Amino acid sequence: MPPSGAAARADAAGAGARHLRLVPAPRLRVVDVALFYGERSGGIRTYLEAKRAWAAATGAYEHHVVTPHDVPSLRVATPNGYRVPVGVGALRARLRELAPDVVLLHDPFWGPQRVIRTAHELGAHVVAVHHGSVALTAASVPVPGALVRPALRRWLRGAYAEIDSVMSAVPTYRDAGRRADLRLRFGLDPAFRPRAEVERRDHVLYAGRLALEKGVLELVDAVARTPYPLRVVGTGPLREAVAARARARGVRVTFAPYVTDRDALAREYAAARVVCMPGAHETFGLAGFEAAACGARVVCCTTAPSARVVADLGHTFGPGDGPGLARALTAAWGTAPDHAAAGRMLAEHSWPAALRAELADLRARLAA
Numbered sequence: 573m574p575p576s577g578a579a580a581r582a583d584a585a586g587a588g589a590r591h592l593r594l595v596p597a598p599r600l601r602v603v604d605v606a607l608f609y610g611e612r613s614g615g616i617r618t619y620l621e622a623k624r625a626w627a628a629a630t631g632a633y634e635h636h637v638v639t640p641h642d643v644p645s646l647r648v649a650t651p652n653g654y655r656v657p658v659g660v661g662a663l664r665a666r667l668r669e670l671a672p673d674v675v676l677l678h679d680p681f682w683g684p685q686r687v688i689r690t691a692h693e694l695g696a697h698v699v700a701v702h703h704g705s706v707a708l709t710a711a712s713v714p715v716p717g718a719l720v721r722p723a724l725r726r727w728l729r730g731a732y733a734e735i736d737s738v739m740s741a742v743p744t745y746r747d748a749g750r751r752a753d754l755r756l757r758f759g760l761d762p763a764f765r766p767r768a769e770v771e772r773r774d775h776v777l778y779a780g781r782l783a784l785e786k787g788v789l790e791l792v793d794a795v796a797r798t799p800y801p802l803r804v805v806g807t808g809p810l811r812e813a814v815a816a817r818a819r820a821r822g823v824r825v826t827f828a829p830y831v832t833d834r835d836a837l838a839r840e841y842a843a844a845r846v847v848c849m850p851g852a853h854e855t856f857g858l859a860g861f862e863a864a865a866c867g868a869r870v871v872c873c874t875t876a877p878s879a880r881v882v883a884d885l886g887h888t889f890g891p892g893d894g895p896g897l898a899r900a901l902t903a904a905w906g907t908a909p910d911h912a913a914a915g916r917m918l919a920e921h922s923w924p925a926a927l928r929a930e931l932a933d934l935r936a937r938l939a940a
Contacts (some may be wrong), residue, residue, distance in 0.1 A: 610653030680731035759923030767842035777844035782808030797871035
């Protein structure tokens, strides 16, 4: 592979310069490419906004984000505000204009082979950021998983064939045919802090997208095994299905719109008796992470990576275990908040710390 853009610029500065121990490392030009990015998208948008703000504040590297909103695209009729790009040519042209040292691809569906080839022609190191999984994608469509999973796995392995590095918070070998080289890290916005002043009310809270893969219908079934009411904050294609399931199961449910303001969302978390993240296929589980930092008692599936970070602030259940989910809700309901532990978690998991570690990892990969 040709030398990276950073290496080429260093060579141009003079061959002797690279032998001087005090010459600073060249400033990297980093481009994040994200297809699933909308006004109301979740973890990817949160990560990219935090990264953009940190790069601007520190000057640690030159940072750019390219999404379908930045190229010719068509709006999709979903509550998330997603757009579908018209081909891949504009994205490749944008990469040529930016001449990046590192390209991070946040999905394998936006013409990956051609984009990777273009990035390599520019001397860039290409990282596949593994946010999803075959199981998660299969769970999001109303088609039997046995029909979908083999095709998705073939596509993913083809998309990753020429990738230089894989970044992930979950194991990737089964889906991608290769293990992650880099750890995908998440941080906490300062708004998500212990809120002892917020009155803790008597409801189970779900905050997020209403979709099949999020496990919201299973949550309704589990809440039906308890005497608790359910509060749903968010939008999505399953809104009416959730309401109908709640009526059929005798669950008291209230709906509130998607919350964009982080301080308001933190208060929603802190006001709940329990915050539940019922999905069995979370690739991190940012909602549970944020809620625990606000002092809420959290329930999440054992398969969510954030379950390990939340630790004693959370209660878990196994994937597909509806009675276990109901038992976890009951256990969390009767447990008092631990604001001291929530404060310690916030201190240990800031976005600046996560992004500094990510930058160190990228530099190490480029130097290898």
